[in-house]
Amino acid sequence: MHVLITIVGARTEHWIDLFDSLCERPDLRLTVLAADVSATTRREFERLGRRHPGFRAHLLPHRLGEGRTGHMASVMVRFGGRSGPSVSPPPDVVHIIGEAAYLSTWQVLRMCRRHWPTAPTTLYAAQNVVIRFPMPFPLLERYAYRRVDTILPITPAARQVLRVKGYRGATTTVPLGVDIRIFRPRPEPDTGRPFTVGFVGRFEAHKGVLDLLRAAELVDCDVVLVGGGSLDDDVDRAARRRPGRVRRYGWTGHTELPDLLAQMSVLVLPALEIVQRNVLPWVGIPLREQFGRVLVEAMACGIPVVGSDVGEIPYVVGDAGLIFPAGDVSALADRLGRLRDDPATARELSEAGLRRATGEFAWDRIADRLDRVWRQLHEERMSVPVPARAGQKARDDADREVAA
Incomplete structure (x- = not known):
């Protein structure tokens, strides 16, 4: 299974351990499209590429960065024009690390509709406060709620915010994690150490x-x-x-x-x-x-x-x-x-x-949970007859409330 993950913003280093854990699954191939990330993240992408043959990371330029506005919601990415990014083979699942109201989330969902209309999409969600963004962000948020197949809130409170804001689709709580290979107990300290x-x-x-x-x-x-x-x-x-x-x-x-x-x-x-x-x-x-x-x-x-x-x-x-x-x-x-x-x-x-x-919270357990969600979505999508999927694409193309 080929999973495409998109991610924006400077504070992304903690996702590297998840990507590492996902790549350890022999039948999962991972491609990451990233923009406006830190130099540390770039170095970690290079390390993962050397370690895992099935990992690819593409660093994309951005039209508008977090540094200009102070918020990741405003990041806009250059995905490569009408031909889209070079992702081969086409992804079986697309996962977006970014909130529903982000401009980059809207961009990715439009890209999926154009280039990979049969690939199911999942979306990360961390907001634990009901935030009423100014226009056009509420439109982008509602668009995302209609387009994604499943949203993955990191806490029960984030799931409740989704419901309050009108999302009625499927959810699975998937928390952030820790690499227990690195973070593990050290030998007992000297008893004479001060508190x-x-x-x-x-x-x-x-x-x-x-x-x-x-x-x-x-x-x-x-x-x-x-x-x-x-x-x-x-x-x-x-x-x-x-x-x-x-x-x-x-x-x-x-x-x-x-x-x-x-x-x-x-x-x-x-x-x-x-x-x-x-x-x-x-x-x-x-x-x-x-x-x-x-x-x-x-x-x-x-x-x-x-x-x-x-x-x-x-x-x-x-x-x-x-x-x-x-x-x-x-x-x-x-x-x-x-x-x-x-x-x-x-x-x-x-x-x-x-x-x-x-x-x-161990990343390997969280990777297992994500893997199950993605495989189920992929299998359900593949079980739909091709004519029905084609009809869905036609309906998608008619949906232009925000994309126009």
């Missing part, structure tokens, strides 16, 4: 970094932070105020991240909810944590996790960690103190997190 709270991500106000630093100071514990952002100066000031107790590392590749996680006694994701205005200044977009992938990575390493009650953090953590009210520094300090003073609880959460990560 250390960790954070991985962007140093931004909505990530709750400053709340974490205040809570750690209340508990009088060490801190390890990995990442960077607009709060770099605040983090540096905290490090100077507590010399040797606050350690900061820059962005690192995921192959190096497990060694940094191993320095942590607990990982915290203290996210806050904000309203973003980076597409049009008069359009506020509520932002809640859509998943919190670093939580899964920490759990896979046997690190206990603590998260705020924002967005999908409680869903990802489940019963394998502790939750506190977002923005409540005292409550966060209470959770940290509990883990510091009760090693048995910390050990129980470590074991529960490891079971949850390997049982629910």
Whole structure:
């Protein structure tokens, strides 16, 4: 089976592990069309191409990039004119990593209708807040809802948003994952190591970094932070105020991240909810944590996790960690103190997190789930008589509400 995946935007490195896992299936061939991706993603594509003969990646130019508007919804891709991209053989299934309202999603669906009308399509969905985009994005969203065969939300909340916004088609929840070959428990640390709270991500106000630093100071514990952002100066000031107790590392590749996680006694994701205005200044977009992938990575390493009650953090953590009210520094300090003073609880959460990560979020399990969905769609489509498929194509060509 030949699967074509399209993806846009700079924050795409975490999909590489999924592509790697998919390519390990001997009867699955994978082609990726990508635009506006990072240099790291490009290097990873080259590595996958060397490792898997059945993997191909085509880097496409874009007409409008994320850097111009600040949002991936506005990315427009150059697919190669009327002849379309060079994809051979034709795909059996097309999977779009991008929300329904994205311009690139609309482009891909039009391309499928023109070049691969019999290939079923699936669409990723992560939005966990009902966002009312300005025109023309609602039209693009409704067009996608009509055209795709199945949508694959990453959480139950994302599925509920689809229903609220009017999608009535098939769904299968497929979460983000973790490569348990890389993210795995390290040897037990020296028992003399001080209790250390960790954070991985962007140093931004909505990530709750400053709340974490205040809570750690209340508990009088060490801190390890990995990442960077607009709060770099605040983090540096905290490090100077507590010399040797606050350690900061820059962005690192995921192959190096497990060694940094191993320095942590607990990982915290203290996210806050904000309203973003980076597409049009008069359009506020509520932002809640859509998943919190670093939580899964920490759990896979046997690190206990603590998260705020924002967005999908409680869903990802489940019963394998502790939750506190977002923005409540005292409550966060209470959770940290509990883990510091009760090693048995910390050990129980470590074991529960490891079971949850390997049982629910391992990329190989997620690849299996995707493989089943795609094969079922392909088999159902191939079971439809050719005249019926031709009639469907004619109806498709008459559908020009948005494509005109």
